[in-house]
Amino acid sequence: MKLTLYGLDKTRSMRPQWLLEELGLDYKYIEIDIFNGEGFTKKYKKIHPHGQVPALEIDGKIMFESGAICHWLTDQFLEKGLAPALDSPLRTEYEQWMFYAPATIEPPAFNYMLHTQILPEDRRVQEIADWNEKYYISLLKVLNQLLKGKQYLLGDQFSTADIMLAYLLFWFPDILERFTTLQEYCERLSQRKAYLKIKQD
């Protein structure tokens, strides 16, 4: 299988890149500088219609959406053990966390980042930042409880769901300091060989 990942450091392309390393697959990496207009060239818009990263080219066929790419890749290489088998009792929990990361925890985390870091200062809205911070923290409180006594979301088994979630939790190390279990969880994940390989400072 010939794989090309279009991405940029410190973006959602870290998810599939981390996973490709965990799976030990060969892939080509093409950097798309989305912050300097490269996403909007005619050529790249044929790869990702919104000019975003990540996108993955699989034997000439293009796929985008970080969660979908991770879900698909994991199932193509199920023998590598990064997801429970389809008939495993753990599979429902795995699916739950795979969707929970982008659908439940990512929106408040992203909106908080938007209104504290991304938008120009005069376009940030304090109330939106505050509301999303509060909601994000309320989710973290519950997650912190749920992860107590566990190495990973699925217990002792590391899975792609951990990549989906941890990538987000890494966004706000200051907030994480209030949650010992989550902090330890992130520390454990950040020490994985595959993560260290893709992380640039």
Ligand SMILES: N[C@@H](CCC(=O)N[C@@H](CS)C(=O)NCC(=O)O)C(=O)O
């Ligand atoms: N839901 C999409 C979001 C993709 C996305 O928003 N990517 C950002 C980088 S993290 C991007 O390319 N932004 C540039 C833009 O929107 O112009 C995914 O997870 O793949």
